[in-house]
Amino acid sequence: MMAQPAYDIAVIGGGVVGLALARGLASRGQRVAILDEGDVARRASRGNFALVWVQSKGLGMARYGAWTTGSAALWPTFAASLREETGLDLGLSQPGGYSLCLSEAELDARRAAMMRMHNQPGWEPVPWEVQGHARIARAMPALGPEVVGGIFCPLDGHVNSLRLFRALQASATARGATYLPDHPVQSIAALPGGGFRIETAQRALEAARVVLAAGLGNATLAPMVGLDAPVRAQRGQVMVTEKTAPFLTHPMATLRQTDEGGVMIGDSKEEAPADESVGPGVLAAMARRAIRMFPLLGGLNVVRSWGALRVMSPDGFPLYDQSAAAPGAFLVTCHSGVTLAAAHAELLAPMIARGTLDASLAAFSARRFDVPSAA
Amino acid sequence: MFRRLPEIARASLSFRFEGAAVEGREGDSVAAALLALGHAALRETPVSGSARGPYCMMGVCFDCLVTIDGVGNRQACLVPLRAGMDVRRQRGRREAGS
Numbered sequence: 218m219m220a221q222p223a224y225d226i227a228v229i230g231g232g233v234v235g236l237a238l239a240r241g242l243a244s245r246g247q248r249v250a251i252l253d254e255g256d257v258a259r260r261a262s263r264g265n266f267a268l269v270w271v272q273s274k275g276l277g278m279a280r281y282g283a284w285t286t287g288s289a290a291l292w293p294t295f296a297a298s299l300r301e302e303t304g305l306d307l308g309l310s311q312p313g314g315y316s317l318c319l320s321e322a323e324l325d326a327r328r329a330a331m332m333r334m335h336n337q338p339g340w341e342p343v344p345w346e347v348q349g350h351a352r353i354a355r356a357m358p359a360l361g362p363e364v365v366g367g368i369f370c371p372l373d374g375h376v377n378s379l380r381l382f383r384a385l386q387a388s389a390t391a392r393g394a395t396y397l398p399d400h401p402v403q404s405i406a407a408l409p410g411g412g413f414r415i416e417t418a419q420r421a422l423e424a425a426r427v428v429l430a431a432g433l434g435n436a437t438l439a440p441m442v443g444l445d446a447p448v449r450a451q452r453g454q455v456m457v458t459e460k461t462a463p464f465l466t467h468p469m470a471t472l473r474q475t476d477e478g479g480v481m482i483g484d485s486k487e488e489a490p491a492d493e494s495v496g497p498g499v500l501a502a503m504a505r506r507a508i509r510m511f512p513l514l515g516g517l518n519v520v521r522s523w524g525a526l527r528v529m530s531p532d533g534f535p536l537y538d539q540s541a542a543a544p545g546a547f548l549v550t551c552h553s554g555v556t557l558a559a560a561h562a563e564l565l566a567p568m569i570a571r572g573t574l575d576a577s578l579a580a581f582s583a584r585r586f587d588v589p590s591a592a
Numbered sequence: 593m594f595r596r597l598p599e600i601a602r603a604s605l606s607f608r609f610e611g612a613a614v615e616g617r618e619g620d621s622v623a624a625a626l627l628a629l630g631h632a633a634l635r636e637t638p639v640s641g642s643a644r645g646p647y648c649m650m651g652v653c654f655d656c657l658v659t660i661d662g663v664g665n666r667q668a669c670l671v672p673l674r675a676g677m678d679v680r681r682q683r684g685r686r687e688a689g690s
Contacts, residue, residue: 359688459665460638461688478638478685513689518665520654 224250224395226569227415227424229402229438232262233378233554234561235430236385241566242428243392250424251389252417254434255399259450259493261432262554264525266455266483267378267475268468269311269556272345272370276334280580281534283341285553288560289372295559296376302391305384307376308476314373315353316470317364317510324366331368345370359464363509367469375468377476378555385558402431405441407543413442426545428569432528435536435550443542445583448550451529452490454499455483456522458514465511472507480514482507486527493524527552530583537565537581539574547574548583594627607677616673623649623656623668626679634658634668635682657682 228239231253243249271289275282289311296309318324328347334340348369354360390396400417405427407413413427427442429435439446460478468474471484485499500522508515528550530536535551547569551557568574602617609626616625623646626634633643635657646656649669656668661678664686668679 460685461664462685464688480688516663517688 223412224248224422224424226250226426226428227252227413227422228394228428228430229405229415230254230429230431230434231386231396231398232258232260232430232432233265233382233385233558234262234432234549234551235428236382236389237554237558237561238428238430238549238566238569239389239394240385240392241562242570243389243394244562245567245570247570249389249394250422251394251396252400252402252415252422253396253398254401254431259433259526261525261528261552262382263379264453264455264493264523265378265555266453266473266481267375267381267555268314268470268473269309269374269376270314270468270470270553271343271372271556272314272316272331272368273470274553274556275337275340276330277532278534278580279337279339279341280577282334282343284535284560284581285556286341286343286372287564288557289374291559291563292374292376295562299381299384299388303384303387305380305387307380307384309374309376310468310476311372311374312467313369313371314375314468314470315348315367315369317353317367317472319363319365319506319509321365327368343370343372357464357466357511359511359513361508361510361512373468375473375475376555381555381558402434402438405438405546407442407546411545413543413546426547426569426572428547428549430549432550433526435528435548439548442546443540444538444546444548445586446536446548446550447531447583447586448528448536449488450490450526451552452485452487452493452524452526453483454485454487454495454503454522454524455481456495456500456504456519457481458517459520461517464513469510471503472510479520480507480517482514490524490526493526495522495524531586535581536583537574537578538583545572593630593632596628605673605675607673607675607679609679610681618673620673621649621669622658622660622666622671622673622677622679625673626658626668636684638685641684657686659686 225247274285296307349366404416435446458480465474538548540546633645644655659680660666
């Protein structure tokens with residue numbers, strides 16, 4: 218088969234991560250092809266919890282904390298620009314968020330983790346505080362008596378992530394990117410004179426550069442271009458209630474009321490899942506905890522539940538890499554594609570457009586795993 | 593729009609709809625009773641405010657939502673009518689605490 222006309226860059230993966238990069242690249246004059254697996258893809262972009270979340274990010278890698286805080290700060294402009302361009306209101310709200318604790322022991326452990334995180338070398342300060350029951354109840358009077366307190370971070374927020382997904386696709390294509398659905402990539406070969414030949418189920422095409430943004434699919438794609446993407450699936454289950462009048466004025470780490478009124482309850486973390494299925498055991502445990510936090514949730518009906526697979530690296534932090542063996546090949550993968558969407562579009566995409574990742578992103582390379590483990 | 597079958601003669605049940613005294617029949621669902629009274633639209637959607645009414649009559653479409661005795665978002669097609677019920681339109685979102 219004849220190769221199609223070349224693109225400057227092929228983004229492999231049409232989820233929130235790939236589309237945010239494609240939008241950023243297309244905005245900088247790159248001719249972009251988005252190769253998307255299709256509706257059979259295990260699409261975290263359709264199942265996520267939609268937090269734009271700062272407070273718990275970075276214990277173990279200070280650079281990740283700053284990268285996350287930076288993305289949260291870019292979000293208002295990012296959302297406004299997507300709205301202007303696509304007419305879609307992403308429902309971004311960043312009123313600060315809570316991690317609620319149901320016992321003193323839980324609160325102590327969380328406070329200790331926050332302090333460890335903030336005592337790391339190179340940590341860029343992020344505002345946070347411990348708030349007691351009374352203080353939180355002033356902000357949200359429906360708070361249950363069992364909540365002893367929580368961590369509040371004024372930078373936390375949430376968004377309508379399904380509308381984000383749609384807006385990114387509309388914006389990327391409006392800026393000239395070519396969206397190619399049902400194009401699962403079978404092989405990528407670096408060409409002798411530079412550039413890449415990509416075989417898909419439908420056809421082959423050539424591009425000067427390639428970005429792997431295929432989530433869990435990156436594990437098999439990365440070795441084709443001399444990269445390593447040690448990612449595993451971690452299942453999260455989510456349920457959503459019927460729509461109600463607004464009563465949760467802040468998002469919580471495991472509980473939030475959407476812009477349309479439904480209350481999402483979620484954030485289970487299950488290792489080695491067989492698939493995206495949900496089960497009554499985990500859902501019931503999540504619901505019981507949520508009702509202890511806000512008892513009036515007990516009177517609401519759950520209208521849907523679903524599962525999705527997080528894309529987890531061994532240490533939970535993103536992987537941003539460029540290939541030494543095949544220059545022009547990049548790897549981008551993370552489990553917080555919503556929070557990081559603004560940074561991916563506005564900070565990471567320009568680096569890829571220039572052809573090289575900044576040294577400031579060196580901490581995110583998969584080379585961090587190339588160390589012998591202690592016996 | 594709907595008429596009752598003449599051969600089915602069940603005892604009537606008094607209830608209230610939007611505060612007014614009305615009558616249905618024993619064996620009616622709340623939705624069936626209201627449709628028989630000529631009320632096609634029972635709710636206004638939370639997102640756009642447009643009118644919706646009973647559609648599937650079997651519990652899957654959630655378009656027949658009403659407030660019954662102060663509890664919002666009840667599926668009128670699944671709730672058997674009882675004498676004395678206070679039924680109101682579901683206007684937008686329900687209140688979580690009621």
